[in-house]
Amino acid sequence: MDDVIRLSLYLPEYFFSSIRWPFLLGSFTAVPALGVICLAVGSVLGLVRRNPRLLVFLIPVAVSQALVVAAGLLGEPGFWGADGGIYTIFLVLQIILAGALFSRSQGAMLAAAALALFSFAYAFAAIVVAATAFHVPTP
Numbered sequence: 001m002d003d004v005i006r007l008s009l010y011l012p013e014y015f016f017s018s019i020r021w022p023f024l025l026g027s028f029t030a031v032p033a034l035g036v037i038c039l040a041v042g043s044v045l046g047l048v049r050r051n052p053r054l055l056v057f058l059i060p061v062a063v064s065q066a067l068v069v070a071a072g073l074l075g076e077p078g079f080w081g082a083d084g085g086i087y088t089i090f091l092v093l094q095i096i097l098a099g100a101l102f103s104r105s106q107g108a109m110l111a112a113a114a115l116a117l118f119s120f121a122y123a124f125a126a127i128v129v130a131a132t133a134f135h136v137p138t139p
Contacts, residue, residue: 004072007133011068015125028128035121042114051108056101060094060119064126071130087127094123 015032022033046054067090098116105112 003133004069007068007072007129008065011065011126011129014129015122018125031121032125035118035125038114038118038121042111042118045111045114046108049108049111051105051111053105054108054111054115056104057098057112057115057119059101060097061122063094063097064119064123067123067126068130068133071133087131091120091123091127095120 016036018029018032019036022030042054042057098119101119102109102112102116
């Protein structure tokens with residue numbers, strides 16, 4: 001259970017800390033750093049337009065957190081497969097979800113586009129955390 005809590009807290013920490021050194025680990029930090037920028041842009045544009053419908057972009061974030069929780073609960077690398085197929089499926093489903101949410105956000109397309117990119121970047125970070133969950137030593 002400690003692993004689940006630790007991983008759940010590590011995902012946002014990893015995601016938001018990537019903005020400090022966006023190119024330190026290549027795409028492993030560049031994609032989340034882009035997501036942080038998109039979150040800031042999308043949030044500001046959403047607040048300026050006062051569009052509460054953009055809060056639906058919290059759904060992909062919750063799904064990404066659920067993936068990390070599942071990785072912590074199941075904790076057995078063999079379950080996820082050595083080829084990473086489950087992660088590819090997860091990322092494709094997240095892209096489809098973000099696209100569907102984007103298409104429904106009329107009147108705030110620029111903010112929705114930024115938040116959809118944020119959703120993709122957060123899903124990518126969740127995959128990195130879930131995939132490395134089995135290799136991170138417990139403090």
